[in-house]
Amino acid sequence: MASKTAKTSTVPFADAPINASLTAEQKIDLLRTMVRIRRFEQTSLKYYHDGHIGGFLHLYIGQESVAVGSISLLGENDHVITAYRDHGHALAVGMGMDECMAELFGKKTGCSKGKGGSMHYFAPDKNYWGGHGIVGGQTPLGAGLAFALKYKGLKGCCLCYLGDGAINQGAFHEALNLAALWDLPVIYIIENNGYSMGTSQARSSAFPKEGLAARAEGYNMAWKKIDGVSLYEIRAGVQEAVARAHEESKPTMLEIMTYRHKGHSVADANAEKYRTKEEIQKYMNEHDPIEFWKNVLIGEGVITEEDYKAINKEAGAEAEASAAFAIKSPYPDESEIFDDIYWEVDNNTEAGRTGRHFFHG
Amino acid sequence: MPREITYREALREGLDEELARDENVCIIGEEVAQYNGAYKVTEGLWKKWGDKRVIDAPISEAGFIGMGIGASMLGIRPVMELMFYSFAYVAFDQMMNNAATCRYMSGGLTNCPIVVRGPANGGTNVGATHSHTPENIFANMPGLKVVTPSNPYDAKGLIKSAIRDNDPVYFMESTVLYGMTGLVPSNDELEGGELIVPIGKARVSREGSDLTLLAHGRAVVTSLAAAEILGAQHGISVEVVDLRSIRPLDEETIMASVRKTHRAIYVEENKPFCGVGAQISSMIMEQAFDDLDAPVLRITSADAPAFYSPPIEKLQLPTADEIVARALTIC
Known part of the structure; x- marks a missing residue:
């Protein structure tokens, strides 16, 4: 790489303490993680079109900075839960491409043994609690993870992600009330890509002129709106919320402005109908977080264009290798249908052996 | 000597003993703490165990039941009270999707040791919205357990088993039975020192x-x-x-x-x-x-x-x- 020590950056938020302390290697790692997410998803899209992947595939392309920037701030007692557009968060917490890709292919080697699919990645060993398919359904769970941390007296927080389409679900409002009422260290991160599936924000949400997150005022909760193109801005904004959670056990609502380059899911046939091609192109050209961060790092002398190409190539190869791994992995066995339903049955405890648990056949 | 106690008291004893046994057990629900429980099942428990262990929730079933499910994934063992089991329908997504299927969808990496308990009965002249009996609906969902004690002995023994169970247990009581009395042995006359009724035995x-x-x-x-x-x-x-x-x-x-x-x-x-x-x-x-x-x-x-x-x-x-x-x- 070009340099191990960064030049002084003039990019906004570069001088925030949490960013000023980043080493060159850490900055490159952030870039690498974003690129790996993108190449993973581009590869998954290819295999989806080839018929290897079933069901839904909600791509995160264009939003990578949100997961990577925020998760880069987390420590031992900090937890993550998100919705169905979950591949980026999974790779950001350190899940491997192999188990993630194999899950998409429905294989036994998948992170959920082929039982969850694209929307339901989990890695509790990495403090990652899914991967949830119902819009907004994860938001009370996020409050619960924070409740558990507080109950146990641990200094930690839960980052609970949701889309801008989830903010109108009742469960979310109930979770906000509980979080504020009970001072739960949860940070709700609204990834605002402007569309709840095919319905624009203007057609789906009533909100103050300051933005969606300003609804937090109604719950007497701190909030902030963040431009999601820049990892520096995301890290600076989220860090304030993490500190609030850690030091004061208080929740925060963040709204991070972002954009998905693709449709709501791969099955979204109208991705270029409810949005103009010009709009999509504008965001791809001017609001691509990877392109932005690459240029920041080149500007700081941390990497060269050649370094970036190498990172990209390496990530592409890793993604292809994960697809090869997925292809050669076996499908789950039919006998696994009744595993992982009851903990007590799986662990062959006395409770698990008492009474009939399954009624098939 | 076996004592004659009510179904309500039997439940309370079971809850109290589990609160004493495991500090991760907590009770959350509407009016369970300072009000002493809408049906007085939790009477006295807040005074004894304090704010951390017995928690009054706002009227917000989807929110607090979902919160309990999330907390249970991290090892808390919340006992959630629904003032009426009819209100489960307000929390249906949390109870059916999240509690029941997270384990499966994570390939067995998670589990939800939560109890959701409350009265599930008609017959008290409160109209259709408060008289639902959803035991068949929840029992339809693999991943859930549904328990329905009919007497004080079972109420105590089963609530203790439910709390210790590592899967979600939906525990359906009856307001008509709360005042029913029955013989329940005291712990000192029991082998093992406590009353446990296993779930799954008729x-x-x-x-x-x-x-x-x-x-x-x-x-x-x-x-x-x-x-x-x-x-x-x-x-x-x-x-x-x-x-x-x-x-x-x-x-x-x-x-x-x-x-x-x-x-x-x-x-x-x-x-x-x-x-x-x-x-x-x-x-x-x-x-x-x-x-x-x-x-x-x-x-x-x-x-x-x-x-x-x-x-x-x-x-x-x-x-x-x-x-x-x-x-x-x-x-």
């Missing part, structure tokens, strides 16, 4: 040889009353089997009784369509067809929303007289 509440009445929850009490009448007035020897839990289900005890008496009626306060009795009678037909001397009957609540008017609502629920009349058609 109880033969009354032995008989001519007819089996299968029931859960308060319908067990009604069935026992009918059994007395059938014996005293008609010379019919009736066995009553209390399922105690719908899922897991003690199939052996059910089938053994049916094979002995050759006649069975399922009695429940649940609705008929795809009710618990529908499942059980289908199983009996498949497994004990040759042992039957008569068709399996089902006696359920009337297939209508709960009627407010007190004298009419009474007629909607199974009565001992109805059980007697139907039994006489097959005996």
Whole structure:
């Protein structure tokens, strides 16, 4: 790489303490993680079109900075839960491409043994609690993870992600009330890509002129709106919320402005109908977080264009290798249908052996 | 000596003992703490255990039940009270999607040791919205357990098992039973020093040889009353089997009784369509067809929303007289 020590950056938020302390290697790692997410998803899209992947595939392309920037701030007692557009968060917490890709292919080697699919990645060993398919359904769970941390007296927080389409679900409002009422260290991160599936924000949400997150005022909760193109801005904004959670056990609502380059899911046939091609192109050209961060790092002398190409190539190869791994992995066995339903049955405890648990056949 | 205590007190003892046993056990629900519980099940527990362990929740079932599910994934063992089990419908996504399926969708990496308890019964003149009996609905979902104690002994023993269980247990009580008294041994007279009733074991509440009445929850009490009448007035020897839990289900005890008496009626306060009795009678037909001397009957609540008017609502629920009349058609 070009340099191990960064030049002084003039990019906004570069001088925030949490960013000023980043080493060159850490900055490159952030870039690498974003690129790996993108190449993973581009590869998954290819295999989806080839018929290897079933069901839904909600791509995160264009939003990578949100997961990577925020998760880069987390420590031992900090937890993550998100919705169905979950591949980026999974790779950001350190899940491997192999188990993630194999899950998409429905294989036994998948992170959920082929039982969850694209929307339901989990890695509790990495403090990652899914991967949830119902819009907004994860938001009370996020409050619960924070409740558990507080109950146990641990200094930690839960980052609970949701889309801008989830903010109108009742469960979310109930979770906000509980979080504020009970001072739960949860940070709700609204990834605002402007569309709840095919319905624009203007057609789906009533909100103050300051933005969606300003609804937090109604719950007497701190909030902030963040431009999601820049990892520096995301890290600076989220860090304030993490500190609030850690030091004061208080929740925060963040709204991070972002954009998905693709449709709501791969099955979204109208991705270029409810949005103009010009709009999509504008965001791809001017609001691509990877392109932005690459240029920041080149500007700081941390990497060269050649370094970036190498990172990209390496990530592409890793993604292809994960697809090869997925292809050669076996499908789950039919006998696994009744595993992982009851903990007590799986662990062959006395409770698990008492009474009939399954009624098939 | 066994003491005569109420169903309500038995539940409270079970909760209190589990709060003492495991500091990760906490009680969360509407009015459970300072108000002492809408039905006084948790009376005194907040005073004894304090704000951390016994927590008043706002009226926000989807929120606090979902929060409890999330907390349970990190090792807390919340006992959530629904003031009425009818309110489960407000939290349906959390209870059906999140609690029941997270383990499966994570390939077994997570589990939710949560208890959601509260009264699930009609018959108290509170109208249809507060009179739902969703045991069949939740038992329909693999990943969930549904427990329905019919007496004080089981209420205490089963709530303790439910709290220790590492899967979600939906524990359905009855406001009509809260004041029911029954013998419950004190801990010092029990081997192991405490009362535990395993989930998944039915109880033969009354032995008989001519007819089996299968029931859960308060319908067990009604069935026992009918059994007395059938014996005293008609010379019919009736066995009553209390399922105690719908899922897991003690199939052996059910089938053994049916094979002995050759006649069975399922009695429940649940609705008929795809009710618990529908499942059980289908199983009996498949497994004990040759042992039957008569068709399996089902006696359920009337297939209508709960009627407010007190004298009419009474007629909607199974009565001992109805059980007697139907039994006489097959005996």
